[in-house]
Each structure stands twice: as structure tokens, then as C-alpha cells.
Amino acid sequence: RIARVNGVSTTIPQHLRVLPAPTSELGSLPALVKSLPLSSLVMAAVWFVSSFVYYGLSFEVGHLSGSTYINGVALAAVDIPAYFLAWYFVDHRWWGRKRTTILFYA
Secondary structure, three states: OHHHHHOOOOOOOHHHOOOOOOOOOOOOHHHHHHHOOHHHHHHHHHHHHHHHHHHHHHHOHHHOOOOHHHHHHHHHHHHHHHHHHHHHHHHOOOOHHHHHHHHHHO
16 A cells, blocks of 8 residues: 555565475485585584594693693693684785685684
């Protein structure tokens, strides 16, 4: 009614129309894996493995030889420079996010 009062057409432009529901093949997991680049899948696998290694080391720090407290402090102390280096490299004009991620995973 408001469109009629304002003298505006009530037809919906083509780019704003609702899309049909995706078919089962389009929304399936194999279709998603096919559409992702190989580098994304490799990056996800590397992230998954490195996270498990990091958490495994942090949980097993008490079973390493030497003092449990010194081992815990050493594990935490390694993180502090890594955070600052990552922050610096991500904000750096030439490095950026992509090269920093490659550097820290290599």
C-alpha cells in the first residue's frame, strides 16, 4: 500500500529476489571440499596438528625432566616473544597476514 501511495513500482529487482533452495549436491560436504583450494585444506590440517602438539606439550610439561615450575615458565616464556613478533609482522606493510602465517608455520 505504501508503494502505491508513493507511486513506486512494487516489482522486486532481479538482484534482490530470493534464490531457490540449494540442491542436496550443492550443499553437501563433498561439494564443499571440491570447491576449497588445496592450500586451504593443507592449512587447516597444519593448524589442527600444531594445536594438538602445543596442547600436548603444555599438558605434559609436568612429566618432563627437571623442575615442573621452570618447565612451565619456559613454555610460557616462549609464547611472549612469539606474540610480539606476530603482532609486528602482521602490521608490517610488506609482510601482512599471509606471509606472517607462512613464516610462523614454516
